[in-house]
Amino acid sequence: MCIGLDVDIDKIPKHLLKEEDPVFAFNKAIIDATHHLTVAYKPNLAFYEAQGIKGFQALRKTIDYLNENYPEIFTIADAKRGDIGNTSGMYAKAFFDDLKFDSVTVAPYMGKDSVEPFLKYENKHTILLALTSNEGAFDFQTKNVEGEELYKMVLKTSKNWVNGQNLMYVVGATKAEYLQQIREIIPESFLLVPGVGAQGGSLKEVCEYGMNRKVGLLINASRAVIYASEGEDFAEAAATAAKKLQQEMAGYL
Amino acid sequence: MCIGLDVDIDKIPKHLLKEEDPVFAFNKAIIDATHHLTVAYKPNLAFYEAQGIKGFQALRKTIDYLNENYPEIFTIADAKRGDIGNTSGMYAKAFFDDLKFDSVTVAPYMGKDSVEPFLKYENKHTILLALTSNEGAFDFQTKNVEGEELYKMVLKTSKNWVNGQNLMYVVGATKAEYLQQIREIIPESFLLVPGVGAQGGSLKEVCEYGMNRKVGLLINASRAVIYASEGEDFAEAAATAAKKLQQEMAGYL
Numbered sequence: 001m002c003i004g005l006d007v008d009i010d011k012i013p014k015h016l017l018k019e020e021d022p023v024f025a026f027n028k029a030i031i032d033a034t035h036h037l038t039v040a041y042k043p044n045l046a047f048y049e050a051q052g053i054k055g056f057q058a059l060r061k062t063i064d065y066l067n068e069n070y071p072e073i074f075t076i077a078d079a080k081r082g083d084i085g086n087t088s089g090m091y092a093k094a095f096f097d098d099l100k101f102d103s104v105t106v107a108p109y110m111g112k113d114s115v116e117p118f119l120k121y122e123n124k125h126t127i128l129l130a131l132t133s134n135e136g137a138f139d140f141q142t143k144n145v146e147g148e149e150l151y152k153m154v155l156k157t158s159k160n161w162v163n164g165q166n167l168m169y170v171v172g173a174t175k176a177e178y179l180q181q182i183r184e185i186i187p188e189s190f191l192l193v194p195g196v197g198a199q200g201g202s203l204k205e206v207c208e209y210g211m212n213r214k215v216g217l218l219i220n221a222s223r224a225v226i227y228a229s230e231g232e233d234f235a236e237a238a239a240t241a242a243k244k245l246q247q248e249m250a251g252y253l
Numbered sequence: 254m255c256i257g258l259d260v261d262i263d264k265i266p267k268h269l270l271k272e273e274d275p276v277f278a279f280n281k282a283i284i285d286a287t288h289h290l291t292v293a294y295k296p297n298l299a300f301y302e303a304q305g306i307k308g309f310q311a312l313r314k315t316i317d318y319l320n321e322n323y324p325e326i327f328t329i330a331d332a333k334r335g336d337i338g339n340t341s342g343m344y345a346k347a348f349f350d351d352l353k354f355d356s357v358t359v360a361p362y363m364g365k366d367s368v369e370p371f372l373k374y375e376n377k378h379t380i381l382l383a384l385t386s387n388e389g390a391f392d393f394q395t396k397n398v399e400g401e402e403l404y405k406m407v408l409k410t411s412k413n414w415v416n417g418q419n420l421m422y423v424v425g426a427t428k429a430e431y432l433q434q435i436r437e438i439i440p441e442s443f444l445l446v447p448g449v450g451a452q453g454g455s456l457k458e459v460c461e462y463g464m465n466r467k468v469g470l471l472i473n474a475s476r477a478v479i480y481a482s483e484g485e486d487f488a489e490a491a492a493t494a495a496k497k498l499q500q501e502m503a504g505y506l
Contacts, residue, residue, distance in 0.1 A: 111389020
């Protein structure tokens with residue numbers, strides 16, 4: 001399990017607004033209450049950027065808090081970056097060197113030289129978008145490109161990039177039935193699976209079609225866990241929701 | 254002309270490093286020296302993010318300085334964002350409401366609902382990646398999807414999205430020969446054209462194949478202008494380089 005920290009200041013419990021940094025206070029409480037139930041946290045950059053400099057400070061405090069207190073936990077910057085080589089190099093620097101995330105999500109549209117600057121960090125992980133959880137995935141990702149769907153071409157092509165074997169991929173849980181075919185192309189790769197919960201994806205199907213002999217799945221839950229309660233008991237409620245999901249996952253293992 | 258503010262602290266003149274905010278001092282000097290020669294500035298987000306909180310502060314000061322002193326100049330956040338709907342909404346909030354940019358570049362891979370949250374801002378501009386200037390553009394963008402290149406499908410499909418007629422598109426100057434076919438699909442749209450200069454694109458060809466009756470081109474120059482000199486005369490040198498480009502462009506108009 002991965003817990004998505006998509007923290008919207010308008011959705012956190014009201015009593016936290018009196019804190020100096022409400023978003024960090026929220027994240028810290030959620031992390032302290034759930035760290036024993038999860039293997040990863042995934043802050044969604046957009047939610048922090050929307051808060052300007054305060055958001056950036058909350059993000060930095062959150063990742064520093066995780067690295068200092070729970071160094072064994074895997075951290076994902078859900079940023080979906082991607083640009084020409086020298087620019088992607090700057091994004092890699094931002095997420096890997098400066099913020100010290102373990103991994104970052106990257107968009108494939110601009111191809112090899114837009115992704116390799118991330119892959120060059122051999123002790124970090126690059127998580128490439130393949131088949132996303134939203135409706136718009138059907139606009140281009142599932143279209144037929146030279147005999148196969150675009151997302152399959154992305155999977156096959158990217159395997160051949162520098163350190164391509166280290167790539168992880170985003171595959172949305174709302175399209176669990178595609179996982180069988182995806183596993184034929186990348187049997188060993190780790191998949192980050194969003195879309196279980198609020199977006200309607202089925203955990204059972206994801207496990208059935210997506211698991212490999214090393215499990216190979218990092219299933220993300222965001223809203224269903226972090227907003228389990230709007231009251232002062234939000235952290236306990238998040239732990240309860242996470243525990244329920246974790247037990248459900250354990251049942252499939 | 255658009256001037257790209259891809260400002261790398263390792264490349265700016267050394268005497269600026271004693272300033273409280275070297276990157277902003279650099280940008281301010283470049284803007285003051287070139288604002289009469291350009292219609293747009295395009296900060297590249299990666300370069301600011303790579304500097305952490307200081308980079309964010311320099312970016313904010315730069316956009317505020319532009320909006321206060323040169324409100325007629327068009328501002329582009331070159332960020333290449335794109336995510337599921339509620340997340341793209343947060344990015345739109347970050348760039349349009351918080352930072353107050355006039356426009357932002359967006360990646361198309363996640364389809365309609367990843368782009369429309371930006372398009373909903375009717376008084377702002379969304380600039381969608383179509384055919385980029387890098388080598389990796391040939392990995393997916395030019396591949397044949399159901400009878401035509403993927404970038405053409407992106408152009409045609411996106412025209413039908415909410416406010417799709419307001420979209421601008423990124424088309425790299427290093428692929429100027431493609432502009433003729435692109436103009437058949439989107440004769441009226443404004444194009445943001447990177448890749449002239451350091452990346453090797455030809456201004457003459459871009460104008461020849463890409464201009465429409467309202468010009469319709471915003472040609473970006475970054476490194477060739479802002480790093481024209483490493484000395485104390487960097488701003489004058491940038492103005493000279495910009496003036497030369499502007500005169501060359503005027504010759505094609």
